[in-house]
Amino acid sequence: MKLAIFNGSPRGKGSNTRILLEHFQIGFENRGGEVSSIDYLIQEKYPEDQVQHFKDAESILLAFPLYVDSVPGIVKKFVETLGSFNGNGKKILFLVQSGFPEAVHSEEVKSYLLLLSKRLNLKCLGVIIKPGVEGIKIMPEWMTGKLFNKMKLFGEQLATNGKIDEKSVKKLACPYKFSVFKILFFRLMRLTGMANFYWNKNLKEHGAFEKRFDAPYLEN
Amino acid sequence: MIQKIVIINGNPLSGENNLNNFIQEINEKLSGKGFEIESFSLSGKNIKQCVGCFDCWWKTPGLCRFNDDSREILKSVINSNMVIYASPMIMGMYSALLKKFHDRTIPLVHPYIKMKGGECHHLKRYPKYPEMGILIEPNDATPEEIELTKRIFHRIKLNFHSEVRFFYSIYNILPKKLADEISHI
Numbered sequence: 219m220k221l222a223i224f225n226g227s228p229r230g231k232g233s234n235t236r237i238l239l240e241h242f243q244i245g246f247e248n249r250g251g252e253v254s255s256i257d258y259l260i261q262e263k264y265p266e267d268q269v270q271h272f273k274d275a276e277s278i279l280l281a282f283p284l285y286v287d288s289v290p291g292i293v294k295k296f297v298e299t300l301g302s303f304n305g306n307g308k309k310i311l312f313l314v315q316s317g318f319p320e321a322v323h324s325e326e327v328k329s330y331l332l333l334l335s336k337r338l339n340l341k342c343l344g345v346i347i348k349p350g351v352e353g354i355k356i357m358p359e360w361m362t363g364k365l366f367n368k369m370k371l372f373g374e375q376l377a378t379n380g381k382i383d384e385k386s387v388k389k390l391a392c393p394y395k396f397s398v399f400k401i402l403f404f405r406l407m408r409l410t411g412m413a414n415f416y417w418n419k420n421l422k423e424h425g426a427f428e429k430r431f432d433a434p435y436l437e438n
Numbered sequence: 439m440i441q442k443i444v445i446i447n448g449n450p451l452s453g454e455n456n457l458n459n460f461i462q463e464i465n466e467k468l469s470g471k472g473f474e475i476e477s478f479s480l481s482g483k484n485i486k487q488c489v490g491c492f493d494c495w496w497k498t499p500g501l502c503r504f505n506d507d508s509r510e511i512l513k514s515v516i517n518s519n520m521v522i523y524a525s526p527m528i529m530g531m532y533s534a535l536l537k538k539f540h541d542r543t544i545p546l547v548h549p550y551i552k553m554k555g556g557e558c559h560h561l562k563r564y565p566k567y568p569e570m571g572i573l574i575e576p577n578d579a580t581p582e583e584i585e586l587t588k589r590i591f592h593r594i595k596l597n598f599h600s601e602v603r604f605f606y607s608i609y610n611i612l613p614k615k616l617a618d619e620i621s622h623i
Contacts, residue, residue, distance in 0.1 A: 228541070229490040260487070283490070287593035288531070291487055291538035297529045318551075318558050326590045333530055333583055401553055408552070417549045420496035431548070433564050434500045435513040 219377055220254045221246060222275035224268070226282030226293035230260040234351050235281050235315060241366040242279070242313070245373025259292045265299050273303060278340070280331075281313035283351070284324050297334065305340035311376065312345040317352030321391040324349070343381050346372065347391040353416050365390075440519040440623055443468060444568070445477040446511065448525035448536025449575075452481045457575040460608040461524055464573075467617035476514045480535045483507040487538055494545035500563055501545060508542045516546055516564050520603065520620070522571040523591075527579035531587055540594070547597060560597045567599040571620070576607050 223243070227233035243253055255271045259282075272278060282293050289297075312331045314324050328345045335342035354362050368390055375382045396404065407413035421427040445465060449457050461477065469475050486504045493503040502508065515521050525532035548561035572591050576584060588605045595602050603623055606616065 227490065228488050233490070260489070285488070286537075286540045286543065287597070288537060288540070288590050291534055291541045294529075294531065294537040295534035298534050300529075320557060322557055323593070326586060326593055329586050329589070330531060333580070333586060337530055337583075395556055396553075396558075401556065404553060404558075414550050417496060420492070421499075424497040426497055426499055429499050430496075431563070432499045432501075435509075435516045435546075436564060437513075437517045 219250075219380060220252045220276035221376070222254050222271050222278050223256045224259060224272065224278065224280045224296070225256065226259045226280060226290055226296065228260055228283075228285070228290050228292060230258045233283070234354050235283055235313070237354060238313065238315060238348065238351070238365075238369050239279075239281055241369035242373040245370030245375075246377045247373075248370075249374045249377035251373065251377030259296050262292070262295075265296070268296065269299055272300060275308065277309040277311070277343075279311045279313065281315075284314055284316035284318070284327055287323065288327055289330065300338070303338055305338045307339060307341050309343050309380070310335055310340040311343040311382065313348070314345060315348045315351040317350070319350040319393070320396060321347045321349045321394045324391075343376070344384065344387050346382070346387050349391070349393075356416075440473065440569075440620065442474040442476070442518040443520045443522060443620070444511075444514045444518040445475065445522045445524065446515075446536070446539065447477065447479045447481075448523065448533045448539065449479070450481050450528075450533055450535050451526075452479065457524060457526055457573075457608060460573065460575075460613060463613035464522075464616055467613050468620065471617055471621050473620075476518070478511050478514070480539055483511070485511075485539055485542060488541040488544070492549070495549040502542060504542075508539065511539070512543065512546060515543075515568060518568045520571060520623075521568045522573060524573040524608075526575040527577045527583065527587065530579055530583035531590075532574065543598070547599075554596065557596070562599050569601045569603045569623070570595060570598075571603050572605040574605075574607055576609065 225235050227235040257268045257271055282290055314327055316324055324347045331345050372382050421430050447461050465475055465477050484506045485508045486506050494501055525536045548563045550561040551558045552561050591602050
């Protein structure tokens with residue numbers, strides 16, 4: 219099976235999306251899959267080439283982060299550049315990762331991707347949703363190992379079966395929403411300051427902690 | 439009470455067309471009712487794509503690293519009572535031009551998260567946020583795609599501490615009627 223990969227992250231090669239895709243690719247290639255192209259949509263120098271890769275692909279993987287409750291602008295632009303293309307039933311798989319820790323935020327973008335597949339006459343193999351991805355670069359291996367193994371597994375499944383396991387996809391998109399217990403736990407984390415650890419660490423590193431509540435556009 | 443309204447036109451086509459004409463007309467009707475109107479046509483603006491650096495959250499809180507036209511627009515938006523987003527439906531959703539602008543609105547909120555309605559959402563950076571109105575030109579969008587677009591704006595409002603006051607196709611309401619409706623909000 220040949221797969222054209224499209225990375226729609228505005229962070230391009232420095233993205234969390236790339237990290238997830240790399241593990242997917244390892245699993246995919248381990249089982250005999252062939253990656254025909256990898257395009258970063260942030261690099262808009264050659265949009266015609268990217269569109270051509272999409273149109274020529276045997277099967278497609280489009281991955282991106284959730285951005286303001288939807289696809290990133292560069293992904294939408296790419297879709298508009300594709301225009302009224304007939305995919306003739308070729309296979310497409312989507313991967314949406316978000317910083318928010320619950321999958322509920324990605325529900326609408328999932329619906330859009332399903333409608334887009336219909337519009338382009340593509341056979342959608344599924345929408346992999348992974349919440350809580352921001353910060354994986356600084357997480358220790360014991361925190362990310364399970365996720366990376368799951369990505370590899372999805373790659374293996376696609377190369378072997380031409381599809382991915384729906385149950386595993388559903389399991390990865392957890393929690394959909396926080397349970398009452400987790401909400402209480404989160405409140406406790408906020409009280410202790412742990413919930414903001416990642417942001418505070420970066421604010422302090424940039425010497426901006428004291429300015430964190432600045433509202434520069436506020437008119438008197 | 440609404441006093442200042444910002445209209446953000448995400449139509450990639452400039453000049454005379456149904457959406458731009460509607461915006462011109464609603465602008466005039468609202469001005470005639472005494473509202474302060476600021477209108478921005480994104481097709482004529484220099485707005486760079488967000489690169490996800492988070493400088494606006496942890497380096498220069500509230501300010502994007504790109505000093506382009508988005509700063510002027512964001513300043514107007516956050517100091518208004520209502521923002522009207524207008525866009526043609528392209529490939530089943532609002533335009534990439536409007537989406538690019540939305541991606542640049544994250545400096546308006548805080549990276550910290552709070553629970554709201556049982557979900558994680560961003561904390562306010564500003565004391566108040568404008569209400570939203572949405573105008574679409576449907577083009578070839580299906581009813582499902584239009585309904586989904588409406589749902590997306592109802593998600594956006596949660597993080598932007600806002601309310602969606604209306605969502606109309608420009609073919610389902612007249613500018614005068616919409617101006618009357620807004621004046622009663």
